[in-house]
Amino acid sequence: MRKGYILKDKLFPWLEAIRAKYPLIAPVQEDGLSLFKEVEKVSDIVLDYGITRMPPKDLFFPQTEKMFRIKNKNNMAVELETPEKITDEQVLFGVHSCDLKSILALDPVFTTRFPDRYYQERRDKTYVIGLSCQKALPTCFCTAYGITPTAYEGADLHLTELGDKYLVEVVTERGERLVAAVPGVVFEGTESLEAEKEKLTAKVAAEIKPVDITGVKEVLDANFELPLWEKWAQKCLGCGICTYVCPTCHCFDINDFNRGDGVGERFRCWDSCMFSDFTRMAGGHNPRPSKKERVRNRFMHKLKYHLDRYNLVGCVGCGRCVQRCPENIDIRAIISDIKGGV
Amino acid sequence: MLKEKIKSTVSSLLENKQVDFVIGYGAGSDAGTVRPTFVKAVEEVQELIWSPFAVNNLAKYVMDHLYENIKIGVIVKGCDSRSVVRLVQDKVFPRENFYVIGVPCKGILDKNKVARDFDLSGEFVDFVEQGDNVVVKTTKGDITIPREKYLMDKCYRCETPTPVVYDVLLGEEIAPFRRDNYEDVKNLESLSVEEKSKYWDKQFEKCIRCYACRNVCSACNCRDCVFDMAEPNWVGKAANLSENTAFHLIRAWHVAGRCVDCGECSRVCPMGIPVNTLNRKLIKDMKELFSVETPGKNPEQGAVLGSFRTDDPEEFM
Numbered sequence: 001m002r003k004g005y006i007l008k009d010k011l012f013p014w015l016e017a018i019r020a021k022y023p024l025i026a027p028v029q030e031d032g033l034s035l036f037k038e039v040e041k042v043s044d045i046v047l048d049y050g051i052t053r054m055p056p057k058d059l060f061f062p063q064t065e066k067m068f069r070i071k072n073k074n075n076m077a078v079e080l081e082t083p084e085k086i087t088d089e090q091v092l093f094g095v096h097s098c099d100l101k102s103i104l105a106l107d108p109v110f111t112t113r114f115p116d117r118y119y120q121e122r123r124d125k126t127y128v129i130g131l132s133c134q135k136a137l138p139t140c141f142c143t144a145y146g147i148t149p150t151a152y153e154g155a156d157l158h159l160t161e162l163g164d165k166y167l168v169e170v171v172t173e174r175g176e177r178l179v180a181a182v183p184g185v186v187f188e189g190t191e192s193l194e195a196e197k198e199k200l201t202a203k204v205a206a207e208i209k210p211v212d213i214t215g216v217k218e219v220l221d222a223n224f225e226l227p228l229w230e231k232w233a234q235k236c237l238g239c240g241i242c243t244y245v246c247p248t249c250h251c252f253d254i255n256d257f258n259r260g261d262g263v264g265e266r267f268r269c270w271d272s273c274m275f276s277d278f279t280r281m282a283g284g285h286n287p288r289p290s291k292k293e294r295v296r297n298r299f300m301h302k303l304k305y306h307l308d309r310y311n312l313v314g315c316v317g318c319g320r321c322v323q324r325c326p327e328n329i330d331i332r333a334i335i336s337d338i339k340g341g342v
Numbered sequence: 343m344l345k346e347k348i349k350s351t352v353s354s355l356l357e358n359k360q361v362d363f364v365i366g367y368g369a370g371s372d373a374g375t376v377r378p379t380f381v382k383a384v385e386e387v388q389e390l391i392w393s394p395f396a397v398n399n400l401a402k403y404v405m406d407h408l409y410e411n412i413k414i415g416v417i418v419k420g421c422d423s424r425s426v427v428r429l430v431q432d433k434v435f436p437r438e439n440f441y442v443i444g445v446p447c448k449g450i451l452d453k454n455k456v457a458r459d460f461d462l463s464g465e466f467v468d469f470v471e472q473g474d475n476v477v478v479k480t481t482k483g484d485i486t487i488p489r490e491k492y493l494m495d496k497c498y499r500c501e502t503p504t505p506v507v508y509d510v511l512l513g514e515e516i517a518p519f520r521r522d523n524y525e526d527v528k529n530l531e532s533l534s535v536e537e538k539s540k541y542w543d544k545q546f547e548k549c550i551r552c553y554a555c556r557n558v559c560s561a562c563n564c565r566d567c568v569f570d571m572a573e574p575n576w577v578g579k580a581a582n583l584s585e586n587t588a589f590h591l592i593r594a595w596h597v598a599g600r601c602v603d604c605g606e607c608s609r610v611c612p613m614g615i616p617v618n619t620l621n622r623k624l625i626k627d628m629k630e631l632f633s634v635e636t637p638g639k640n641p642e643q644g645a646v647l648g649s650f651r652t653d654d655p656e657e658f659m
Contacts, residue, residue, distance in 0.1 A: 031548075033614060053612065054550070063550065064580040138372060138463035234406070235378045239554035241612050255572075255579050269579050275553070277570050291406070326554055326610035327398060328370040328377040 002170040003194065004179075004187035006159075011166055014184035015042045015093065021182060022127070023090040025059060027052055036092070047094065047161075050137055051318060055247030056099050057106060059092055060122045063244075064269045067118065067254070072262035086121040091178070093129040098142040098318040100130045100154030102247030108310040109250050127178045130155030130171075132200065136207035139319030141332060144211035147316060149204040150197055160197050167193040211317070211332050212339070213303070219338050220304040224296075228342040232334060233295040235327045240272030242298070242321040242329070248306070248314055251278075273298055299334055344392040344445065345468075347512045348417065351443060353387045355415050361441045364415035365400045366390045373480035374453030374462035378403065394451045394469055394476045394487075397494060399606045401425035402560045404435045415441040419450070421496070423505035424602035424638030425560035431638075431645060432600065434563045437507075444508030446516045449489065449497035451476065456492050460485045496605035496618075499523070506639055522636075524626045526619055542587070548613040549586040551579070555607035555617045561597035561637075568592070594620040599628060599646030602638030 006014055018024055019042055026045040028037045034049040036056050069081035095103075110119035132150035133140075142149065152158035156175035160167040168185045170176055179185045219226075243249040253271040258264040271278060274294055280286040288294045306314025315331065322330050352364045368379030368389045376396045379389050380403075399422045404414050418426060423444060430437045456462060464482030471477075476487045499522035504515045530538060556562045556569065568576050569589060577588045601621040608618040628634055634646050 031544075031614060033548075064582060231380070234380045234403070237554060237557040237610075239557040239610070240550075240552040241554050241610075244550050244552050245612060253579055255575070257578065257580070267580055269581060270550075271579075272552070275570075322371060324612045326558060326606075328375050330371045330377075333371070 002176070002187060003190040004168045004170070004185040005165045005190055005193060006168055006185055008161070008164050008166060010184060011159075012042050012045075014182065015045065017184060018091050018093075018178075018182050023088065024093060025056075025090060026093040036094075045094065047131070048134060049094070050135075051096070051140075051320060051323075052099075053320075054245060055102060055318070055320065056092060056095055057102065057247050057250070059090070059126055060103065060106065060119050061110070061250060061252075061270075064267055065118055067266045067268060070256070070264040070266060086118050087125050089125045089127070091127045091129065094131045095128060095155065096131060096133050096318075097147055097149055097151040097154075098140070098316040099247050100128065100151065100158075101142075101145075101147050101313075101316045102154070102318070103128065104154045105248045105306065105310070105312050105314065105316065106250055108312065112310075127174055128154065128156045129178075130158040132158070132160035132197070133204050134161060134200070136204050137319060138209065139322045140208050141211040141317035141319060143205050143208050144213050144317050144332075144335075145313045145315065148201050149208075150201045160193075160200065162193050162196045162200065165193060167197055209332075211335060213335055216335055216338050217304050217307060219341060220300055223341075226296075226338070226342065228334065228337040229296040230292050231337075231342070232329055233291040235329055236274070236291050236295050237326060238274055238276055238291055238294070239326070240270075240274055241324050241326065243272040243274055244270060245320040245324050247316060247318055247320070248302070273301075295329075299331065302331065303335070303338070344512060345390070348390050348392060348443070348445075349387050351510060351512060352381060352390060352415065353384050355441060356382070356384050356387070360413065361415040362412040364390075364417070364441075364443070365403050366417040366443075367393060367396045367398070367400075369393075369466050372462050373464050373466040373478055373482075373485075374451070374456055376466075391466070392445070393466060394478065394489075395453050395456075395466075397450045397453075397609060399425055399558070399560070399604050401429060402558065402563075404429065404440065405563060408435070411439070413439050413441055415443055417443045417445060418505050418508070419445055419447040420500060420502035420505050421602075421604040423507050424502065424636070425604055426507055427638040427641045428560045428600060428602050429563065431641075432561075432563055440509075442505065442508045442510075444505030444511040446504045446511065446513045447500075448503055448516060449493040449500065451487060451489070451492050452494045456485075456487060459492075460487065494605065494609070495526075496603075496608075499525075501636070502639055507641055524622060526616070527623045527626050530619065530623070543583060545615045546586040546590060547583050548615055549581065549590070550613060551581045551586065551589065552612060554610040554612065555615075556593060558606045558610045559597065559601070560604070561600040561602065562593070568596070590615075590617065590620060594624060597621065598624045599648065600637055601625065603636050 023038050025036050025038050027049045028044045029046050033053045035052055071079040073079050110116040130152055150160055152169050152171050156172045158169040251271045252268045254268045256264045256266050279288045302314040355361045363382035366379050367376040370377040374395045376393050400416050401422050429435045464480035467479040469478045476489050478485050500520050501518050578585045605618050608616050611617055628646050
């Protein structure tokens with residue numbers, strides 16, 4: 001893997017050169033919230049942002065996405081108009097290691113057994129530039145899943161701020177294309193930077209409150225019924241906050257915009273397994289009739305089903321759900337209860 | 343000590359089988375966070391705490407037990423107690439199935455405000471009131487918080503520091519000492535139509551349609567919510583400005599006259615939308631038009647838009 005560096009005071013000019021060529025989506029501050037947004041000025045970018053309120057999954061899997069148009073030709077036929085192009089090339093900058101890993105967790109869902117054109121094109125046309133963490137939040141626990149605060153898996157290019165330089169790791173072929181298209185990275189003399197990166201990794205990892213998931217999957221493999229599910233489900237409001245702020249959650253619904261005037265648009269939109277009607281079927285049957293079944297399903301998905309299906313963790317320890325759950329349902333406490341066989 | 347009073351009250355209720363279980367507060371992920379805790383056996387009572395951060399409104403949880411005909415104990419502050427009135431008035435849960443444990447409250451600390459100036463990342467151990475300060479003991483040390491500077495916004499305008507209904511009151515009644523002048527609403531009322539439109543567009547664009555505001559609201563107690571209907575699809579599921587605006591405005595109107603202004607909707611919103619301001623505008627208007635009190639404050643006052651009075655200004659409806 002090629003490694004280089006950018007001087008710290010050359011970072012924003014380099015980002016500006018990127019922005020001049022591609023839409024640049026980066027972390028900004030809006031109304032006190034940190035969010036990934038397309039920037040018009042690189043000076044809007046906030047580098048030391050902790051964690052964004054919403055995850056970057058929206059770039060590959062938008063909350064609301066138009067799929068195709070439906071035109072009523074006559075009463076016997078419709079015409080479908082599928083888009084020729086889903087997106088232009090774009091650059092996503094400043095993604096922390098947990099979120100980088102989450103993109104890899106989403107990939108097999110949308111690109112393997114059921115290849116999804118919309119996701120795939122967005123994925124192919126997005127250059128992902130990762131950014132190592134300089135600090136851990138009290139809600140961070142990426143290390144529980146073998147992710148480090150400076151890990152580059154999931155990025156095309158990965159930056160780490162070290163003193164007056166950014167170490168740049170060119171992780172993928174797509175990353176090579178970007179550094180060729182937008183020069184600015186100096187490819188030499190990175191040995192000392194790599195050593196400093198190790199130190200930074202250890203420093204930030206030490207700030208993380210340890211969470212031990214060993215044995216959790218085994219308990220879940222052996223037990224579908226556990227008293228802890230009812231205990232936690234009681235507290236749950238049944239809203240969609242956890243699923244929507246989660247970088248790996250990917251359930252969606254499909255609906256139509258239809259004004260009855262002969263032209264409609266099919267769209268898909270995020271859905272949440274926590275909503276009471278998520279599994280309700282025509283006829284009224286609901287295999288997850290109470291919060292207990294739905295809460296159990298969500299955590300089984302994060303801690304077992306995603307691993308079963310794709311051999312990838314379903315949770316990346318970003319901590320957004322812990323920060324935002326209105327009733328403080330904490331996956332780390334649930335992990336602890338599972339280990340205790342509660 | 344309030345924590346001890348809570349524990350002994352709850353223990354006694356459980357021992358005497360006066361309730362099937364009690365909903366209170368337990369320790370949460372950090373010193374500034376509490377977690378709703380459901381206690382059905384005396385051995386579990388030691389999980390219950392009191393905390394200056396005990397913000398969650400616990401009343402609506404009774405809706406998970408609608409047809410069971412059991413008795414549920416709920417710990418409520420002044421604002422939460424109005425939700426009890428709401429649920430009883432809407433005939434959602436009978437008064438006799440509630441055992442209301444009232445806690446007089448001068449204000450709850452806002453953990454977001456506190457976290458800007460103090461380290462709340464340790465675990466909550468205990469707290470003590472020291473004059474104007476609250477000293478919170480955490481596993482990362484003690485923090486001394488000047489109470490009046492760090493309250494939830496809603497607490498500065500609280501007119502019911504003592505619960506309006508209770509079966510037992512754990513502490514001395516506190517006479518109302520604050521006034522709600524609806525400053526937040528007046529500030530928006532003073533804007534031009536264009537400015538208001540821009541303001542709310544900006545807020546509703548942020549909405550991710552998580553429905554936390556609806557789910558936490560005790561006035562949102564319909565068995566089948568209009569927003570869950572696919573046929574007809576009153577408000578579409580797409581999260582765009584048009585649909586989001588429809589959601590918020592329709593919800594505000596659906597709870598109008600029944601919202602008790604507990605403020606939970608704004609607290610739970612993950613995107614920082616001041617949802618409660620819409621409801622408060624309607625409450626302010628109703629107070630001016632119909633000379634009523636904040637719904638839920640007076641259990642004798644019927645639903646504002648659902649009661650007929652012979653002195654109503656309009657004869658019909």
